[in-house]
Amino acid sequence: MRTIAIISSKGGSGKTTLTLHLALAAFAEGARVVIADVDGQRSVGQSLRARQSPGPGLVETTVGKLFTLRVTAEREGCDYVFIDTPNAPDRDLVTAIG
Ligand SMILES: Nc1ncnc2c1ncn2[C@@H]1O[C@H](COP(=O)(O)OP(=O)(O)O)[C@@H](O)[C@H]1O
Numbered sequence: 077m078r079t080i081a082i083i084s085s086k087g088g089s090g091k092t093t094l095t096l097h098l099a100l101a102a103f104a105e106g107a108r109v110v111i112a113d114v115d116g117q118r119s120v121g122q123s124l125r126a127r128q129s130p131g132p133g134l135v136e137t138t139v140g141k142l143f144t145l146r147v148t149a150e151r152e153g154c155d156y157v158f159i160d161t162p163n164a165p166d167r168d169l170v171t172a173i174g
């Protein structure tokens with residue numbers, strides 16, 4: 077399983093857009109995909125809910141729960157976890173992802 081975190085300190089730089097497109101592309105290729113949204117703005121869910129067709133799984137969570145999420149996703153046969161992150165990620169996030 078691969079974990080891909082999209083990180084940029086700048087707001088509006090395209091993190092959520094890139095997360096969605098990478099996840100949807102992987103899903104369209106047949107991969108088992110989960111998006112972990114650790115941004116309190118929860119923008120990923122807004123976009124995913126607007127779609128009609130099947131897509132990646134979504135977990136709206138916190139940085140502190142990322143480790144457990146990744147272990148669970150791997151155990152359940154996930155191919156990718158994409159992590160959408162807030163602006164100005166703090167040290168906890170970098171540690172969790174590293
Ligand atoms: N590659 C791109 N080219 C042009 N506009 C983009 C691109 N990526 C994102 N956007 C637009 O920029 C805005 C902010 O993008 P968003 O993904 O929400 O950024 P972030 O999650 O980093 O705050 C949105 O309106 C989005 O549609």
Ligand SMILES: [Mg+2]
Binds near residue numbers: 119
């Ligand atoms: Mg965003």
